[in-house]
Amino acid sequence: MATLSRNRHSSPLSEIDPAIFALIGKEEERQRNNLELIASENIASRAVREAMMSVLTDKYAEGYPGRRYYGGCEVVDEVETLALDRVKELYGANFANVQVHSGAQANMAVYFAFLKPGDTLMAMNLAHGGHLTHGSPVNFSGQLYNIVPYGVRQDTEVIDYDEMERLAVENKPKMIVSGATAYSRQFDFARIRAICDKVGALHLCDMSHYSGLIAGGQYDSPLTHCDFVTSTTHKSIRGPRGGMILWNNDEYTKPINMSVFPGIQGGPLMHVIAAKAVCFGEALRPEFKVYQAQIKKNAQALSAAMIAEGFRICSGGTDSHLLLVDLQSFGVNGKIAQITLDEVNITTNKNSIPFDPEKPFITSGIRLGTPAVTTRGLTEAEMPVIAKLIGKALKGHDDEAMKAELKAEVIALCAKFPIHDWS
Numbered sequence: 338m339a340t341l342s343r344n345r346h347s348s349p350l351s352e353i354d355p356a357i358f359a360l361i362g363k364e365e366e367r368q369r370n371n372l373e374l375i376a377s378e379n380i381a382s383r384a385v386r387e388a389m390m391s392v393l394t395d396k397y398a399e400g401y402p403g404r405r406y407y408g409g410c411e412v413v414d415e416v417e418t419l420a421l422d423r424v425k426e427l428y429g430a431n432f433a434n435v436q437v438h439s440g441a442q443a444n445m446a447v448y449f450a451f452l453k454p455g456d457t458l459m460a461m462n463l464a465h466g467g468h469l470t471h472g473s474p475v476n477f478s479g480q481l482y483n484i485v486p487y488g489v490r491q492d493t494e495v496i497d498y499d500e501m502e503r504l505a506v507e508n509k510p511k512m513i514v515s516g517a518t519a520y521s522r523q524f525d526f527a528r529i530r531a532i533c534d535k536v537g538a539l540h541l542c543d544m545s546h547y548s549g550l551i552a553g554g555q556y557d558s559p560l561t562h563c564d565f566v567t568s569t570t571h572k573s574i575r576g577p578r579g580g581m582i583l584w585n586n587d588e589y590t591k592p593i594n595m596s597v598f599p600g601i602q603g604g605p606l607m608h609v610i611a612a613k614a615v616c617f618g619e620a621l622r623p624e625f626k627v628y629q630a631q632i633k634k635n636a637q638a639l640s641a642a643m644i645a646e647g648f649r650i651c652s653g654g655t656d657s658h659l660l661l662v663d664l665q666s667f668g669v670n671g672k673i674a675q676i677t678l679d680e681v682n683i684t685t686n687k688n689s690i691p692f693d694p695e696k697p698f699i700t701s702g703i704r705l706g707t708p709a710v711t712t713r714g715l716t717e718a719e720m721p722v723i724a725k726l727i728g729k730a731l732k733g734h735d736d737e738a739m740k741a742e743l744k745a746e747v748i749a750l751c752a753k754f755p756i757h758d759w760s
Contacts, residue, residue, distance in 0.1 A: 369756055370748050371682045372723060376546065376659035376706025377518065378684075379575045380713070380756060381612075382619060388612040389577050399604045401436075401594060413607045420610050423617035427552050429560055430583040432590050435613050436597050436605040437580035440545045443567035444470040444514075445477065446582060447541055450589075450596035452511055454481045459501070459510040459538070462486035465691045466520035466661070468543060485510060489520075489691050494652040496520070498528050505536045515559065516543035519688050519704050521636075521655035526562035539564045547657055549573025549708065552620045553629025556657055565589065573632060573658050573708045576616025579609045631716065632658045635707040638717035642724035643705075651690050651702070659706040663690050667731050671700030677734040678703075682747040683727060713754040722750065 351358040368380070393413065399406040402414040402421075420435045437443040452458065458478065461467035465488035469476040472484030485508045487501040505513065513533050515524050526542065533540040542559035548568040550556035559566055566583040570576040582593055598605070619625060633656075640650050640660045651661035664674055671687030678685050688704035695701045710719075726743055733739040 370751050371684050372747055372751065373709035374683060374685050374705045374707070374723075376704050376708070377569075377572050378706075379572060379708045381571070381575060381577060382615070384615050384619070385575075385577055385612045388615045389608050391608050391611060393611050394606075394608040396607050397604045398607055399598065401598070413610075416607060416611050416614060417605070420614035420617060423614055423621060424581060424583070427617050427620055428558065428566070428583055430566070431585045432583070432587065432593075434582040434593055434597055435579075435610055436602070437567075437582060438602060438606060438609075439578070440543065440567060440569035440580045441470045442597075442601060443569075443580035443582050444468075444541070444543060445601055446593060446596040447565050447567060448478065448482070448512075449600055450592040451539060452482060456482055456512075457485060457508055457510040458482040458512050458514065459485045459487060459505060459508070460514035461496075461517050461520065462488040464689050464693065464697075465489050466517040468516075468518045468545075471514050471517075471543070489652070491692055494691050495522050496524070498525060498532070501529070502532045502535070505532050505538065509536055510538050512539040512541055514541045514543060515563070516545065516547070518546055519659070519661055520652075521657050521659050521661060522652050523557055523656040524559070526557060526559045530562040542566045543568070545569040546572055546659065549575060549620070550629050550633065550657055553626045553632075555629045555633045560585065565593070570613050570616055573629070574616060574620060575708065575712065576619075577609050577612035579606070579613055581613070628711065632707050632711045634717055635711050635715065635720055636660060638720035639705060639707060639724060642721040643727070645721070646724045646728035648724075648728070658708055659704060661688060661690055662703050662705060663701060664703065664731070665701050669731050669734060670695055671702050672698070673734060674703050674731055677730050677740070678727065680740050681726065681730045681743040682751070683723075683730070710754075713751075713756060715754055719750070719754075 396413050397407050398410050398413045402418050421433050424433050437446055460471035463473050470478045472479045485504055487504055489495055490497045515529050530540055540563045542563045544551055544559055544566055545568045547556045550573055551558050568581050570581060571578045636655045636658050640654050644650055649663040651663055675685055675687040685703045687700045688702045689697055689700045690702040693701045730743050
């Protein structure tokens with residue numbers, strides 16, 4: 338029986354669990370044949386995925402390099418140190434934590450280190466492009482802290498910094514958060530720093546969406562204007578699903594590291610940290626800057642092409658990898674648009690627009706992003722094609738024959754830009 342057990346332990350997934358093996362195959366097929374336009378998704382490299390499926394998944398390593406609670410950590414200490422060295426070089430940071438499991442936990446760790454329940458936190462209104470962990474009432478952040486949201490002007494749909502300053506002076510927040518999930522324009526980090534200094538607040542930037550662009554020099558860096566910077570590692574930076582925290586003041590090192598472990602989580606995921614190290618190494622290469630420049634060019638080209646198709650783009654365009662599309666003139670809501678586009682193999686997400694008359698589960702908009710299609714090799718030349726496909730699909734959302742034709746066109750376009758590295 339022991340021999341049989343050992344044999345099964347080394348058997349491939351296709352034999353041990355054919356149901357999961359088949360579902361993974363279905364997802365591979367979906368990704369190959371779909372245009373991925375969700376701004377928070379990307380296609381990780383084969384090297385990143387190889388690191389994630391390595392034997393490092395077996396190693397428990399509570400603590401930090403050189404200060405672990407378990408033996409046998411000499412190798413994973415080197416892995417984590419390499420990840421730390423690379424991410425600090427990439428962003429010009431003095432200190433980093435790469436153990437946080439997600440962007441949400443990165444924000445949680447900073448909040449728990451420097452805020453107490455009931456403290457006032459200012460962050461971007463979720464309805465204007467903010468994130469759940471920036472104070473949503475259904476999230477821990479909105480339940481633990483007194484949230485004062487700032488937002489965009491109704492006429493320009495760009496952040497109203499004068500109103501932000503007024504709110505800060507009036508409410509005296511202990512921390513102001515910059516960064517968003519559905520705001521396409523450049524944040525004025527220097528202006529926010531000045532507001533923080535005026536009212537004695539800490540400045541946290543959640544750069545999750547912009548981290549790849551920042552690493553590639555296509556979006557202003559927040560590092561010199563912030564006390565702390567948090568991020569995911571799987572969006573525009575194209576790594577594994579996970580998080581990180583960066584800072585420059587050594588006084589913050591102990592509170593942040595203790596807030597992560599043992600504060601909010603136990604052992605780090607060493608296979609994921611290895612994949613983060615691979616991702617940071619890839620981002621340090623010259624070709625990564627070319628890739629990030631193309632992401633931004635594609636987003637701006639897609640924005641212009643969507644406008645040409647009759648769509649309104651919130652704030653009039655984009656300075657980043659994403660754009661927010663107002664669908665009201667097309668007579669469809671975000672929910673219908675997302676479902677319709679799924680049916681023609683274009684993956685998007687419904688999204689509220691500023692001052693949206695629809696409920697959050699319906700929305701008046703969709704959010705589009707270019708990181709994944711840029712990874713596949715699409716350029717500005719293909720963005721008008723994508724815009725036309727979206728326009729046709731939404732205008733004919735009740736026409737099943739048309740949707741079948743559009744689906745075939747999308748599959749053909751995807752075949753011209755195959756994803757090669759899964760095998």
